[in-house]
Amino acid sequence: MSSSVSHNVYFDGKVQSLGILTEKGKATVGVMKPGTYVFNTSSHEIMEIVSGVLRAKLSGGEWLSYKKGDAFEVAANSSFEVKCDADVAYICYYN
């Protein structure tokens, strides 16, 4: 029997995600409302954009823009900053 989908709420509900087990391992599918957010990683992450445009700045890096199908990697135990002017959907793979 399957359990429920896990649901995560961040930043007063402006970022929310749903847990999923994929063929690439654990992941979350999420939506961000317009804003600027900082995320801290505990594991290596691959963020792939599903809808919208997300600007992201990795620790020590510069701001880059990602659209549907684009992805970026984030090292474990680091942080990254993101900004969006409209809603963004993403899938984040944890390795």
Place this chain on the structure above:
Amino acid sequence: MSSSVSHNVYFDGKVQSLGILTEKGKATVGVMKPGTYVFNTSSHEIMEIVSGVLRAKLSGGEWLSYKKGDAFEVAANSSFEVKCDADVAYICYYN
């Protein structure tokens, strides 16, 4: 100021989705746990698979299999049946 992301729970939590406004209009990003589900549509929908494999049977049609990047359209005021053996993530556009 942005409001919270909307969160929808179906089938005892085995299907959950998050609302998003996209450049194609309103949509939801969701996750399904393994199972068989029937959905009823009020508007025209385009379902696109984000992760996993979903089998779907439109009203009067046959079972077809859809993987990441594949999409199918469902007419308004109809229903469709889906099955998955592992978790599936999708984005559903409402026109």
